[in-house]
Amino acid sequence: MNKYITLFCIGIINLAVTSSCSGDDKKSDTSTPPVTETFDPVPVEKTNSTKIYMHYMAWFETNESSTDHKWGYHWTMANKNPNNADANGRREIASYYYPLIGPYHSGDKEVIENHLLMMKYAGIDGVLIDWYGTYDLNDYKMVKENTEQLIAMLDKVGLEYAIVYEDRFLKNIVDAGLAPTVTSAAKTDLSYMQSHYFGDSNYIKINSKPLLMNFGPIILTTADEWTNVFSGLSTKPAFLTLWDHSSKAGTNASGEYAWVYKDNTYLSNFYTNTLPKLSVGMGGAYPGFHDFYKDGGAGDDIGWTIDHNNGATLDETLAMAKSAKVNYLQLITWNDFGEGTMIEPTKEFGYSYVEKIKTFAGVKNTSSSFSEISKLYNLRKEKKGNTEAQKKLDKVFGYFVSMQPDKAKQLLNEVK
Numbered sequence: 001m002n003k004y005i006t007l008f009c010i011g012i013i014n015l016a017v018t019s020s021c022s023g024d025d026k027k028s029d030t031s032t033p034p035v036t037e038t039f040d041p042v043p044v045e046k047t048n049s050t051k052i053y054m055h056y057m058a059w060f061e062t063n064e065s066s067t068d069h070k071w072g073y074h075w076t077m078a079n080k081n082p083n084n085a086d087a088n089g090r091r092e093i094a095s096y097y098y099p100l101i102g103p104y105h106s107g108d109k110e111v112i113e114n115h116l117l118m119m120k121y122a123g124i125d126g127v128l129i130d131w132y133g134t135y136d137l138n139d140y141k142m143v144k145e146n147t148e149q150l151i152a153m154l155d156k157v158g159l160e161y162a163i164v165y166e167d168r169f170l171k172n173i174v175d176a177g178l179a180p181t182v183t184s185a186a187k188t189d190l191s192y193m194q195s196h197y198f199g200d201s202n203y204i205k206i207n208s209k210p211l212l213m214n215f216g217p218i219i220l221t222t223a224d225e226w227t228n229v230f231s232g233l234s235t236k237p238a239f240l241t242l243w244d245h246s247s248k249a250g251t252n253a254s255g256e257y258a259w260v261y262k263d264n265t266y267l268s269n270f271y272t273n274t275l276p277k278l279s280v281g282m283g284g285a286y287p288g289f290h291d292f293y294k295d296g297g298a299g300d301d302i303g304w305t306i307d308h309n310n311g312a313t314l315d316e317t318l319a320m321a322k323s324a325k326v327n328y329l330q331l332i333t334w335n336d337f338g339e340g341t342m343i344e345p346t347k348e349f350g351y352s353y354v355e356k357i358k359t360f361a362g363v364k365n366t367s368s369s370f371s372e373i374s375k376l377y378n379l380r381k382e383k384k385g386n387t388e389a390q391k392k393l394d395k396v397f398g399y400f401v402s403m404q405p406d407k408a409k410q411l412l413n414e415v416k
Contacts, residue, residue: 039398041158046123047362050326053204053282054119054343055164055333056127058106058146059139065105072139074338075103077296090347094296095337100345101377106146109153114377115334116150116157117400118345121369122354123361126160126204128213128330133166133189135173155202157401162204162211163193168218182219186229194233205238206254206280206328212237213257213282216245223250240282243270255280260289260332260341262304264316271324283326285317286333287353290340302339311352314343318360331357345370369405372412376400379415389415 061072063083071082077094082103084092093103104111119127129147132140154161170182179185197203198210205211220226226249230236238254246253255278258270267284275281288308294301306313321329333341343353351370376396383389392415399408 037398039395039402041156041401042403043158044120044123044361044403045364047364048123048360050321050361051125051328052123052331052357052361053126053128053160053162053328054124054331055336056115056129056150057333057335058129058131058150059143060104060106060146060335061139061142062103062105065107071103072142077292077298077338079297093337094292094298096290096292096340097337097342097349098347099335099337099342100347100350100374106143107149109149110377110380112150112153113380113397114373115344116153116159117373117376117397118354118370119334120157120159120401121363121373121405122357123363124159124331124357126162126202127154127334128162128164130215131163131165132169133173133185134192135176135178135185135188137172137176137178138169140169151197151200155200160202160204161197161200162213163197164213164215165189165193166215167220168216170219183225183228186220187232190229191232194235198235198237207238209235209238209254211240213240214242214245214249216242217248221248223248223252226250226252238280240280243274246278255282257282257328257330258284260284260286260306263306264313264320267317267320271320271326275324275326280328281326282328282330283321283324284330284332285314285321286331286341287311287314287343287349288340292338292340296338298338305340308340308349311349311356314353314356318356322360345374365403365405367405369400369409372405372409373400375412376408379412383415 059072059074063069063071066072075082075093080092080094082091082093090098091103101111101114127150129150131147132143134144151161167186170185173179173185174182179188193212203210220229230252239249239252240255240257241249241253243256243258246256256274258267271283289306291302293299331343333343335342335344343357345351345354354370355368376393379389380393383393392411396408396411399405399411
């Protein structure tokens with residue numbers, strides 16, 4: 001059997017395939033050669049040259065995905081039980097908002113497929129993955145595994161990625177006896193990134209260097225520490241810290257990125273006073289902020305909120321990024337439900353946020369495919385175990401990634 005046909009039959013469809021998956025090696029009728037379709041990812045055409053990246057949490061776990069059959073902390077916090085559901089099937093989760101596809105496991109390939117197709121059709125260029133390192137402590141290993149499930153599909157969809165490193169948990173690694181010092185633990189993590197991520201063709205590069213972002217620094221707070229951490233790398237990354245934190249990394253920092261805080265004044269100040277001084281600066285846009293920590297029994301609330309204002313907050317922060325003429329923009333966030341910053345489609349806001357991103361990106365194909373991408377997800381779940389239906393849905397995915405949405409929609413309607 002032709003190897004491309006074999007790969008297609010098991011669901012890997014970003015290669016050239018024939019229309020038959022029968023496995024029959026007999027000679028075909030030479031007068032009617034099989035039709036060949038290609039499903040290599042095709043970029044979305046758009047008019048906005050800004051690189052648009054999405055901050056992404058890979059930390060969600062369900063009772064079906066976990067080894068102990070318990071829901072992960074980010075759906076439960078301290079006092080919520082997603083096994084409880086109301087009359088409409090809405091589960092009790094640690095958030096004021098509810099994902100349109102319901103609470104999910106971040107390593108679920110159907111979930112990843114849904115998320116990445118939504119992003120692609122919104123004109124997003126890549127994903128900035130919140131990452132907790134390589135050590136097997138708390139849920140860090142699970143986040144790493146989920147991250148690598150996500151990375152495995154990014155290239156098939158045609159999106160880039162980079163790591164947002166959380167150094168705040170390095171002390172936990174040392175306290176658990178897994179590393180002698182916080183810097184040695186970080187060096188282990190950076191070595192892993194270099195050997196497994198930085199060399200990927202779709203890893204984000206800035207000035208020919210792999211982009212590495214840090215949420216802080218929180219623990220590694222001196223230039224000498226970061227010099228030590230980067231000393232084992234063949235190429236020092238383009239290293240961006242959180243706004244107003246680059247001094248902690250000294251000359252190791254290439255620049256800073258904006259985040260969400262209290263109100264839009266802080267974002268405005270970043271664009272006016274900080275961005276012009278940076279070699280590399282990344283703007284930010286967000287739909288709002290409303291954390292669930294207090295109601296979730298996970299400690300005090302943050303102490304401030306930013307109202308979603310029916311989408312007006314996202315409109316305003318996108319307009320600020322446009323006025324600032326940023327080269328790079330981070331959307332905050334795809335799915336931090338605990339802090340209420342999610343752009344992912346929800347029961348509350350539908351597809352309105354991804355539609356706004358699509359408009360900002362200047363996506364030339366103005367027809368909407370978001371509801372059909374949701375339909376693909378629902379059929380994946382509904383037809384689980386139905387081989388013939390899944391083959392058709394694999395082909396739907398291929399049409400979507402190769403920017404043939406009309407064919408994808410037509411085939412979706414044929415799946416019974």
